[in-house]
Amino acid sequence: MTRQRQAILEALKELPSHPTAEEVYNLVKKRLPRISLGTVYRNLDALVADGVVRKIDTAGAQRKFDTKQEPHYHVRCIRCGAVDDVSVKQTPSFEDMVLNRNGYEIRGFLLEFTGLCSECLKASEE
Protein backbone atom coordinates (compact mmCIF):
# COMPACT_ATOMS: atom_id res chain seq x y z
CA MET A 1 0.00 0.00 0.00
CA THR A 2 2.04 2.89 -1.32
CA ARG A 3 1.43 6.61 -1.00
CA GLN A 4 0.16 6.59 -4.56
CA ARG A 5 -2.31 3.80 -4.07
CA GLN A 6 -3.74 5.47 -1.01
CA ALA A 7 -4.17 8.76 -2.84
CA ILE A 8 -5.90 6.95 -5.69
CA LEU A 9 -8.34 5.33 -3.32
CA GLU A 10 -9.11 8.65 -1.66
CA ALA A 11 -9.61 10.30 -5.02
CA LEU A 12 -12.05 7.57 -5.99
CA LYS A 13 -14.09 8.28 -2.90
CA GLU A 14 -14.07 12.03 -3.36
CA LEU A 15 -14.88 12.12 -7.04
CA PRO A 16 -18.56 12.46 -7.88
CA SER A 17 -19.24 9.07 -9.45
CA HIS A 18 -17.77 6.59 -11.88
CA PRO A 19 -14.68 8.54 -12.83
CA THR A 20 -12.38 7.50 -15.63
CA ALA A 21 -8.74 6.73 -14.96
CA GLU A 22 -7.88 10.12 -16.36
CA GLU A 23 -10.20 11.94 -13.95
CA VAL A 24 -8.65 10.05 -11.06
CA TYR A 25 -5.24 10.99 -12.37
CA ASN A 26 -6.12 14.67 -12.57
CA LEU A 27 -7.30 14.76 -8.98
CA VAL A 28 -4.42 12.76 -7.56
CA LYS A 29 -1.96 14.94 -9.43
CA LYS A 30 -2.90 17.85 -7.18
CA ARG A 31 -1.39 16.01 -4.22
CA LEU A 32 1.28 13.98 -5.96
CA PRO A 33 2.23 16.13 -8.92
CA ARG A 34 4.74 13.63 -10.25
CA ILE A 35 2.38 10.66 -10.44
CA SER A 36 1.92 9.16 -13.88
CA LEU A 37 -1.13 7.89 -15.71
CA GLY A 38 0.48 4.48 -15.97
CA THR A 39 0.69 4.23 -12.20
CA VAL A 40 -2.97 5.14 -11.92
CA TYR A 41 -3.93 2.39 -14.32
CA ARG A 42 -1.71 -0.13 -12.57
CA ASN A 43 -3.09 0.69 -9.15
CA LEU A 44 -6.66 0.73 -10.31
CA ASP A 45 -6.12 -2.76 -11.69
CA ALA A 46 -4.56 -3.86 -8.43
CA LEU A 47 -7.49 -2.47 -6.47
CA VAL A 48 -9.86 -4.28 -8.78
CA ALA A 49 -7.93 -7.50 -8.16
CA ASP A 50 -8.26 -6.85 -4.42
CA GLY A 51 -12.00 -6.51 -4.85
CA VAL A 52 -12.03 -2.97 -3.50
CA VAL A 53 -12.83 -1.25 -6.76
CA ARG A 54 -15.05 -2.18 -9.63
CA LYS A 55 -14.08 -1.76 -13.26
CA ILE A 56 -16.89 -0.72 -15.57
CA ASP A 57 -16.12 -1.53 -19.18
CA THR A 58 -18.88 0.49 -20.77
CA ALA A 59 -19.57 -0.52 -24.33
CA GLY A 60 -17.81 1.78 -26.74
CA ALA A 61 -17.06 4.42 -24.13
CA GLN A 62 -14.13 5.18 -21.88
CA ARG A 63 -13.64 2.73 -19.06
CA LYS A 64 -14.88 3.86 -15.67
CA PHE A 65 -14.21 2.86 -12.08
CA ASP A 66 -16.01 3.05 -8.78
CA THR A 67 -15.57 1.95 -5.21
CA LYS A 68 -17.41 -1.27 -4.76
CA GLN A 69 -20.77 -1.35 -3.05
CA GLU A 70 -23.88 -3.50 -3.30
CA PRO A 71 -24.75 -4.60 -6.78
CA HIS A 72 -26.34 -1.88 -8.79
CA TYR A 73 -26.81 -0.89 -12.40
CA HIS A 74 -25.81 1.99 -14.58
CA VAL A 75 -27.33 4.35 -17.10
CA ARG A 76 -25.09 5.80 -19.72
CA CYS A 77 -25.98 8.97 -21.57
CA ILE A 78 -25.77 8.28 -25.29
CA ARG A 79 -24.90 11.91 -25.95
CA CYS A 80 -22.25 12.91 -23.40
CA GLY A 81 -21.18 9.54 -22.01
CA ALA A 82 -22.04 10.34 -18.40
CA VAL A 83 -22.66 7.32 -16.21
CA ASP A 84 -24.94 7.24 -13.17
CA ASP A 85 -26.56 4.67 -10.97
CA VAL A 86 -30.01 3.28 -11.48
CA SER A 87 -31.83 1.36 -8.85
CA VAL A 88 -33.89 -1.56 -9.93
CA LYS A 89 -37.01 -3.03 -8.35
CA GLN A 90 -35.64 -6.55 -8.08
CA THR A 91 -32.21 -7.84 -8.82
CA PRO A 92 -32.84 -9.73 -12.02
CA SER A 93 -31.71 -13.32 -12.41
CA PHE A 94 -31.07 -13.79 -16.05
CA GLU A 95 -29.73 -17.24 -15.71
CA ASP A 96 -33.38 -18.25 -15.53
CA MET A 97 -34.27 -16.32 -18.64
CA VAL A 98 -31.89 -17.88 -21.08
CA LEU A 99 -33.34 -20.48 -23.41
CA ASN A 100 -30.63 -21.52 -25.82
CA ARG A 101 -27.19 -20.95 -24.42
CA ASN A 102 -25.29 -22.13 -27.46
CA GLY A 103 -22.85 -24.28 -25.50
CA TYR A 104 -21.77 -21.48 -23.23
CA GLU A 105 -21.43 -21.70 -19.49
CA ILE A 106 -23.02 -18.46 -18.47
CA ARG A 107 -21.34 -16.76 -15.56
CA GLY A 108 -23.04 -13.40 -15.43
CA PHE A 109 -24.35 -10.55 -17.45
CA LEU A 110 -23.83 -6.92 -18.12
CA LEU A 111 -26.93 -4.78 -17.92
CA GLU A 112 -26.52 -1.18 -18.86
CA PHE A 113 -29.33 1.25 -19.50
CA THR A 114 -28.94 3.92 -22.12
CA GLY A 115 -30.68 7.22 -22.48
CA LEU A 116 -30.26 10.95 -22.09
CA CYS A 117 -29.07 12.62 -18.92
CA SER A 118 -31.03 15.60 -17.67
CA GLU A 119 -28.60 18.10 -19.14
CA CYS A 120 -28.50 16.57 -22.59
CA LEU A 121 -32.27 16.24 -22.43
CA LYS A 122 -32.57 19.96 -21.79
CA ALA A 123 -30.07 20.71 -24.57
CA SER A 124 -31.97 18.61 -27.08
CA GLU A 125 -35.25 20.40 -26.33
CA GLU A 126 -33.85 23.82 -27.18
Place this chain on the structure above:
Amino acid sequence: MTRQRQAILEALKELPSHPTAEEVYNLVKKRLPRISLGTVYRNLDALVADGVVRKIDTAGAQRKFDTKQEPHYHVRCIRCGAVDDVSVKQTPSFEDMVLNRNGYEIRGFLLEFTGLCSECLKASEE
Protein backbone atom coordinates in the same frame (compact mmCIF):
# COMPACT_ATOMS: atom_id res chain seq x y z
CA MET B 1 -24.09 1.55 -53.59
CA THR B 2 -20.56 0.91 -54.70
CA ARG B 3 -18.90 -2.37 -55.56
CA GLN B 4 -17.18 -2.21 -52.20
CA ARG B 5 -20.31 -1.72 -50.16
CA GLN B 6 -22.00 -4.62 -51.92
CA ALA B 7 -19.04 -6.89 -51.26
CA ILE B 8 -19.08 -5.88 -47.60
CA LEU B 9 -22.75 -6.74 -47.27
CA GLU B 10 -22.21 -10.10 -48.89
CA ALA B 11 -19.27 -10.81 -46.63
CA LEU B 12 -21.40 -10.01 -43.61
CA LYS B 13 -23.97 -12.54 -44.69
CA GLU B 14 -21.42 -15.24 -45.44
CA LEU B 15 -19.34 -14.88 -42.31
CA PRO B 16 -20.28 -17.16 -39.41
CA SER B 17 -21.59 -14.61 -36.94
CA HIS B 18 -20.77 -11.25 -35.46
CA PRO B 19 -17.55 -10.60 -37.31
CA THR B 20 -15.26 -7.72 -36.51
CA ALA B 21 -14.44 -5.09 -39.10
CA GLU B 22 -11.13 -6.78 -39.65
CA GLU B 23 -12.71 -10.16 -40.35
CA VAL B 24 -15.00 -8.54 -42.89
CA TYR B 25 -11.99 -6.84 -44.40
CA ASN B 26 -10.09 -10.11 -44.74
CA LEU B 27 -12.94 -11.80 -46.55
CA VAL B 28 -13.72 -8.88 -48.86
CA LYS B 29 -10.06 -8.58 -49.74
CA LYS B 30 -10.25 -11.90 -51.53
CA ARG B 31 -12.57 -10.36 -54.09
CA LEU B 32 -11.38 -6.78 -54.02
CA PRO B 33 -7.73 -7.07 -53.12
CA ARG B 34 -7.16 -3.34 -53.09
CA ILE B 35 -9.88 -2.48 -50.60
CA SER B 36 -8.73 -0.76 -47.42
CA LEU B 37 -9.72 -1.21 -43.80
CA GLY B 38 -10.80 2.42 -43.68
CA THR B 39 -13.32 1.79 -46.44
CA VAL B 40 -14.69 -1.18 -44.55
CA TYR B 41 -15.20 0.92 -41.44
CA ARG B 42 -16.79 3.73 -43.42
CA ASN B 43 -19.18 1.42 -45.19
CA LEU B 44 -20.10 -0.48 -42.07
CA ASP B 45 -21.00 2.82 -40.46
CA ALA B 46 -23.05 3.78 -43.49
CA LEU B 47 -24.88 0.46 -43.39
CA VAL B 48 -25.56 0.97 -39.70
CA ALA B 49 -26.97 4.41 -40.48
CA ASP B 50 -29.19 2.79 -43.11
CA GLY B 51 -30.45 0.37 -40.51
CA VAL B 52 -29.26 -2.65 -42.46
CA VAL B 53 -26.48 -3.62 -40.09
CA ARG B 54 -26.20 -3.54 -36.34
CA LYS B 55 -23.11 -2.36 -34.51
CA ILE B 56 -22.30 -4.27 -31.34
CA ASP B 57 -20.08 -2.27 -29.04
CA THR B 58 -19.10 -5.07 -26.68
CA ALA B 59 -17.69 -3.81 -23.43
CA GLY B 60 -13.92 -3.91 -23.49
CA ALA B 61 -13.72 -6.07 -26.59
CA GLN B 62 -13.38 -5.43 -30.27
CA ARG B 63 -16.44 -4.00 -31.92
CA LYS B 64 -18.56 -6.47 -33.86
CA PHE B 65 -21.19 -6.22 -36.57
CA ASP B 66 -24.09 -8.28 -37.82
CA THR B 67 -26.88 -8.08 -40.32
CA LYS B 68 -29.96 -6.89 -38.55
CA GLN B 69 -32.66 -9.34 -37.57
CA GLU B 70 -35.22 -9.58 -34.79
CA PRO B 71 -34.03 -8.42 -31.39
CA HIS B 72 -31.81 -10.91 -29.71
CA TYR B 73 -29.08 -11.02 -27.12
CA HIS B 74 -25.45 -11.99 -27.00
CA VAL B 75 -23.07 -13.99 -24.88
CA ARG B 76 -19.46 -13.00 -24.87
CA CYS B 77 -16.75 -15.42 -23.87
CA ILE B 78 -14.64 -13.78 -21.19
CA ARG B 79 -11.63 -15.76 -22.30
CA CYS B 80 -11.48 -15.60 -26.08
CA GLY B 81 -13.94 -12.79 -26.82
CA ALA B 82 -16.20 -14.87 -29.05
CA VAL B 83 -19.74 -13.59 -29.36
CA ASP B 84 -22.80 -15.72 -30.01
CA ASP B 85 -26.53 -15.40 -29.82
CA VAL B 86 -28.60 -16.34 -26.84
CA SER B 87 -32.31 -16.71 -26.97
CA VAL B 88 -34.33 -15.53 -24.04
CA LYS B 89 -37.62 -16.80 -22.72
CA GLN B 90 -39.36 -13.44 -22.80
CA THR B 91 -38.14 -10.17 -24.17
CA PRO B 92 -37.47 -8.28 -20.98
CA SER B 93 -38.90 -4.82 -20.49
CA PHE B 94 -36.53 -3.09 -18.19
CA GLU B 95 -38.25 0.20 -18.39
CA ASP B 96 -40.63 -1.30 -15.86
CA MET B 97 -37.87 -2.44 -13.57
CA VAL B 98 -36.15 0.85 -12.98
CA LEU B 99 -36.89 2.55 -9.69
CA ASN B 100 -34.74 5.64 -9.47
CA ARG B 101 -33.73 6.90 -12.86
CA ASN B 102 -31.62 9.78 -11.66
CA GLY B 103 -33.08 12.33 -14.04
CA TYR B 104 -32.37 10.27 -17.11
CA GLU B 105 -34.78 9.62 -19.91
CA ILE B 106 -34.18 5.96 -20.47
CA ARG B 107 -34.29 4.90 -24.09
CA GLY B 108 -33.08 1.36 -23.97
CA PHE B 109 -30.64 -1.02 -22.47
CA LEU B 110 -27.76 -3.23 -23.32
CA LEU B 111 -27.94 -6.75 -22.02
CA GLU B 112 -24.96 -8.92 -22.63
CA PHE B 113 -24.31 -12.25 -21.02
CA THR B 114 -20.80 -13.29 -20.16
CA GLY B 115 -19.34 -16.73 -19.69
CA LEU B 116 -17.17 -19.35 -21.26
CA CYS B 117 -17.68 -20.72 -24.75
CA SER B 118 -17.58 -24.48 -25.19
CA GLU B 119 -14.01 -24.47 -26.43
CA CYS B 120 -12.63 -22.35 -23.62
CA LEU B 121 -14.64 -24.45 -21.20
CA LYS B 122 -12.93 -27.56 -22.48
CA ALA B 123 -9.54 -25.87 -22.34
CA SER B 124 -10.05 -24.78 -18.74
CA GLU B 125 -10.91 -28.29 -17.64
CA GLU B 126 -7.66 -29.74 -18.91
Place this chain on the structure above:
DNA sequence: CTTTATGCAAAGCGTTTGCATACTT
Protein backbone atom coordinates in the same frame (compact mmCIF):
# COMPACT_ATOMS: atom_id res chain seq x y z
C1' DC C 1 -18.98 18.01 -64.82
C1' DT C 2 -20.02 17.60 -59.96
C1' DT C 3 -20.33 14.87 -56.29
C1' DT C 4 -19.22 11.10 -53.56
C1' DA C 5 -16.31 7.14 -52.35
C1' DT C 6 -11.82 5.15 -52.43
C1' DG C 7 -6.91 3.78 -51.06
C1' DC C 8 -3.32 5.04 -48.50
C1' DA C 9 -0.95 6.58 -44.68
C1' DA C 10 -0.86 9.16 -40.74
C1' DA C 11 -3.01 10.56 -36.62
C1' DG C 12 -6.04 9.65 -32.69
C1' DC C 13 -7.50 7.75 -28.38
C1' DG C 14 -7.38 5.07 -24.34
C1' DT C 15 -4.60 1.65 -22.37
C1' DT C 16 -0.49 -1.21 -21.60
C1' DT C 17 4.42 -2.14 -21.21
C1' DG C 18 9.75 -1.97 -20.89
C1' DC C 19 13.09 -0.08 -18.46
C1' DA C 20 16.02 2.38 -15.36
C1' DT C 21 15.38 4.66 -10.93
C1' DA C 22 13.51 5.06 -6.36
C1' DC C 23 11.14 3.19 -2.63
C1' DT C 24 10.17 -0.40 0.77
C1' DT C 25 11.32 -4.16 4.13
Place this chain on the structure above:
DNA sequence: AAGTATGCAAACGCTTTGCATAAAG
Protein backbone atom coordinates in the same frame (compact mmCIF):
# COMPACT_ATOMS: atom_id res chain seq x y z
C1' DA D 1 20.59 -6.38 -0.25
C1' DA D 2 16.27 -8.21 -2.54
C1' DG D 3 12.00 -7.18 -4.11
C1' DT D 4 8.37 -4.32 -5.57
C1' DA D 5 6.40 0.05 -7.33
C1' DT D 6 7.28 4.21 -9.71
C1' DG D 7 7.84 7.80 -13.60
C1' DC D 8 8.63 8.26 -18.11
C1' DA D 9 8.10 7.46 -22.76
C1' DA D 10 7.35 4.47 -26.25
C1' DA D 11 4.37 0.95 -28.08
C1' DC D 12 -0.05 -1.00 -28.67
C1' DG D 13 -4.68 -2.17 -30.86
C1' DC D 14 -8.57 -0.47 -32.79
C1' DT D 15 -10.75 3.21 -35.12
C1' DT D 16 -10.96 7.62 -37.50
C1' DT D 17 -9.37 11.19 -40.67
C1' DG D 18 -6.99 14.16 -44.41
C1' DC D 19 -5.92 14.14 -48.81
C1' DA D 20 -5.15 13.26 -53.61
C1' DT D 21 -7.06 10.05 -57.00
C1' DA D 22 -10.74 7.44 -59.04
C1' DA D 23 -15.32 6.21 -59.72
C1' DA D 24 -20.29 7.21 -59.94
C1' DG D 25 -24.39 9.77 -61.32
